[in-house]
Amino acid sequence: MKCLALDTTTDVCSIAVADESGVLAQYDFAHKMNLSRRLMPNIVSLLKDCRLDMKDVEAIAVSLGPGSFTGLRIGVATAKTLAQVLDVPIAGVVSLDLLAQQFDYLADAVVCPLVKVRRGEVYYALFRVNRGSVERISQCEAGPIEHVIELLRRQPAVSRQETPCGPPSQGGQPGTPSPPAGEGRGEGVNPQSAIRNPQSAIVFCGDALEEHLPLLRDALGDRAIESPPWLSYPKASILAQLALRKIAEGEAADPLSLVPFYIRRSAAEMRMEEAAR
16 A cells, blocks of 8 residues: 655655555655645655656555644645545554654663754653554653653653643643544553653654753753754654554544644744733
């Protein structure tokens, strides 16, 4: 099944074509705030390089966020339109999950993706790698980097009921759309999940890492492990792999109801609300 995957959540857009046998091609490009004009031409070029036409696409994968509000809207709207026009299944994946999935080869590693929100704040979640699978062990949240540090210091045990990856308990807003079941609500989280060793190293990644690395090192010392820059943005090839797995397991989404996973409202929306009071 040929799957076209789109991640538009960061300053680097990633698009790929893959099937069950592996990745056919992937384009990663800095869109420089011109994504609406560059996305479709790059998709056409990508398919051409794979010797495929648009009609050959059999599934669509899209990153739901969190991430850039504008990028998310463009990416999700494009993916939904293609899925409806081509009449093919679509699956969405949370971008924090995509970032953590890059480290599935690390035995029993703890991974913490950090994605830009605005100055001083990040989107984040904790993951643990267990025998090649990546398990989320905290909520998806938005807040100051100090919240991340405090979470890592507390090392709490979490349960399925406590880890919905929907509206966060801190930094989020009531009414923020939650992703469909299986896409970010924490399904499959082990009730006994916790960071096993309170002094274990934490692998950090994401486009907010560079800004906050000095503070993380001051607070966590040698426990804070910096990932290389090329792992700072989600990869569409991984997105395609996860989406194909979801579709094969009967977890395709309804393209009409699929929505971005913002966690929090945009600054513009918050300013409008303040002005209306």
